[in-house]
Amino acid sequence: MKFLFLDIYKKSSSRISKDTAGGYGTENSLGDGVLGKSISWIVKNSVFWPNLSFMQLIEEFEIRGNECIYLKHIGVKEKVSGKWDAIFVCSSIVCFETEIESINNILECTSVPIFLCGTVAGHLKEKVPKGIIILSGNYEFFPETLEKENKKLGDIIDHEIIRVQNGDTEKLQLINWKRKGLPKTKNWFLGGGKPFFPFIATRGCPYSCFEYCTYPLSQGRKILPEKHSSVVEKFKILSNKYGKAHIVFRDPVFSINIKQAKLLLKSIGDANLNIDFTAELHLKNIDDEFIDLCKHAKISWLKFGIESAIESVRNSVNRYSIANDDQSRIINKIRKAKIKTVGMFILAQPEDTVDTCNATIDYACKLNLDLAQFSIFTPYPGTPYFNKNKTKINVSIYQDFNQYGLVYDHAEISKKMARDLLEKSYRKFLISKFTRLNF
């Protein structure tokens, strides 16, 4: 069969990622002043990779003998030419209305089954045109699920929504990042000019911050790991094919099962690969041995969410966290191992005030991080927080849920104040970095 995989993006002067925020996507619009706009431009031109589940779905259909074409569209295209047996569209919140408008245009010229891929579409299904099949959850396992249930695509086209929970991670193919039609994947911040590829070894997160986080919504609260031996075999291929590549682990929490994570790090290090890595973890579940093994495996960057300097702000949205003193101590240990650090912070959280946001910005500057990422609290459809606070949502376009603008009525902070705080956070962090440099 011949399938089209459409990846539709709205026009934007900022980088759009459909892989972040559990596949809901983000738009890195980092401020409205000269500095914010300049950094946004740099990020847009330095970082790109598409949604991993979507790319994996292509591989899984292809290995089963189907012809798969990937197309990236910017803006709404009137026509989709060619004869297709099905069209798969990568769904996100950050480009939602553009994707739906494109689908409506496609529906005018074809009657082939259209699958809208992504958990977010399942939570906005009243906006999805009739007849479109939503694929949600870990939908990269969809072809395997069909196979197991002895079904063909034609058997399920009357479904409104199909939630794919899991499958055999070891059977997943290595993604071909040099696929025709796919723009070059890149991340100049973490990998410099090296070939850059994202990779997911463990899906799912059981932590309490599912109150506002979309990863457990999309991937589940149960952890689904790939065996370390299978992961290392894939890295050996990448290392041989693209020497000196940089791999970013896209696991929601790389260290979620510390025993397994240590085993993986040891195996990667022992394989003596010609690639290095970034991983995102939680400061609560790592120890000295883990940091040593990161070094052994050539992990060059570690990313972690800190979210807020204020404990009560973190607690109000059930953030799974550790005390500030412990954060600072662990970060210093990581830096001592010569591994670079990225801290992630969320401003304008429900219990925040301007003062607490300023305290978070100051705290980020003091932590001796190599990079900091600031965003604005976003109640995403489908999360418990959103369900309890629907009446506070003050935007009518889902594309505005981009994690860099305030989309809900905040008791203390206006939309403009939130954007100003965002710009200020980057300005202050950059100044703190420069004043620490010895010229």
Ligand code: SF4
């Ligand atoms: S630790 Fe919290 S914020 Fe991070 S992926 Fe898990 S639920 Fe989401």
